[in-house]
Amino acid sequence: MSNQEVMTDYLLAAIEGLKAAGAKRAVISPGSRSTPLALLLHRDPDMDCFVDVDERSAAFFALGMTKVDGKPTILLCTSGTAAANYYPAICEAEAVNLPLIVLTADRPPELRGVGAPQAMDQQNLYGSHVKKMIEMTVPENQPNMLRYSFWQAANCVTKAKKQPQGPVQINFPLREPLLPDFERQSKIQQPFVYVDPIKQLSQEMGQQLLPHLQKKGVIIVGESLTLDQAKCLRLFAAKIGWPIIGDPLTNLATCGVESGVFISQADLLLPHVDATFQPDVVLRFGRLPVTKNVLLWLNRLPESATWVFVDPSAQWQDQLHRANYLIEAEIDVFVSHWQDQQFRIDHDWITQWEAVQDAANQIITDQFTSHPFDESQSVRILQQTLQADAQILLANSNAIRFFDRYGSETSKPYRVYGNRGVNGIDGLISTVAGIAMVSQKPTYLLIGDLALYHDMNGLQLLRQYHLPVTIVLLNNNGGGIFSFLSQNTLSPEDFEPLFGTPLNLDFNKVAALYEANWTLAETASMFQAQIEASLSQPQFQIIEVRGTQTEPVLLWENSQKLFAEGWSK
Structure with a gap:
């Protein structure tokens, strides 16, 4: 043979x-x-x-x-x-x-x-x-x-x-020759069945947890969730009477359920809340949210707080090392355990969280009424304009942080994705191509110019498979994220070549190379009209929003100042 x-x-x-x-x-x-x-x-x-x-x-x-x-x-x-x-x-x-x-x-x-x-x-x-x-x-x-x-x-x-x-x-x-014999048929007729173990929350563990769930608590979510998982947690938060904090990838803001109190401006408000906001219990699902201010606030909580960590993977990625209870369970399994349980709701507790969230959201809203159109405002418009059944991949660095800072709840359920495992800026266009290929839904990518440059080869996939993905390009000509970090104190001679890293690319020409439509959004109304048009007529296109690396920093610093002044009163 x-x-x-x-x-x-x-x-x-x-x-x-x-x-x-x-x-x-x-x-x-x-x-x-x-x-x-x-x-x-x-x-x-x-x-x-x-x-x-x-x-x-x-x-x-x-x-x-x-x-x-x-x-x-x-x-x-x-x-x-x-x-x-x-x-x-x-x-x-x-x-x-x-x-x-x-x-x-x-x-x-x-x-x-x-x-x-x-x-x-x-x-x-x-x-x-x-x-x-x-x-x-x-x-x-x-x-x-x-x-x-x-x-x-x-x-x-x-x-x-x-x-x-x-x-x-x-x-x-494999040894040569490398061409197979196409006349051959598989000789394997072997069944293969694997059944995953059925997991459920034990009655004993439930009894241990119940006294803690009757106290004042917060729910922290940082994992990528499906819309159904996000809905499940929103309803559970309302049932238990606890505020729920999560980043955009949790889909808590965009799952279409507005029950309970969701803290969408955690990055803005958590540095300024006082001891009256300290919970007795922290219930965590998955990793920590993207904003560092959530981590810093949690780290300041007293040692007396009880921490419950629910993780279906049992990997227990608790970088704060605070978990007291480790629960290996899927979200729906954990929540369903309490479906017949009545909880004592502390209305003062939930009301004060609702008030601070409303104050933070109002600061953001007021800022954009007089603020010139820029990258930050385009992200808020995008977040609020997307319709049901749309989906968006958020690039790392500024893109996901702007979506987190300036987003708010929406009644239109759409799915948010990201590559936050190791937070790289490579492969994002290729990732969104895979998302669009399988889902066949109106698909968006929010991305900066450096991240787009890192994966321009991914544009070939969008072209090759005729995928109608709208790319919203935040072009500040370089690494805008570093203007928010300590590197911004460096002299221009050090900052510009190593962190500012201007590319000076003409993305109209990039779009032409891969046969994508390209437009430059210069006003808020123009940008919103382009997003609305893309929902009814999806196409492979790049909508470019130009800005500077310092504009978003000044806006964010002013937002923090206004909130601190207003909330302290």
């Missing part, structure tokens, strides 16, 4: 294993060593395949697709540095618990460490950022080896999907 036939049987068994465990979507970056896997995946009628020639972009594209539906996405590349270009997205997937199935083709053992081209150590490539790494054998097609190939692939997908979810790597050493 030829090597071609053996290799084909072995790889077909692995593909059957991937599918049996629920991985039926693949992003392929073509290359030589991965040829047989690429062809067999691409020809498989049960596999939904996409092609992206840039591996870094491809990995974030896969990440975006998995963000939408939670289903595992396969990544396939050739050997060498192609696999290394997956690394940033794998780090993000590991940090936010998303199941990516990374298939890396490799040189066979006899070509490793002997100077063969395109050969490097791929077994330790991703280190601790993958949940599991499997080095497959060189292909064999005896029945036991076909079962081995099927089992390893299926088991890796199961491992990726098991809590805490995350990426896995399967490394395939």
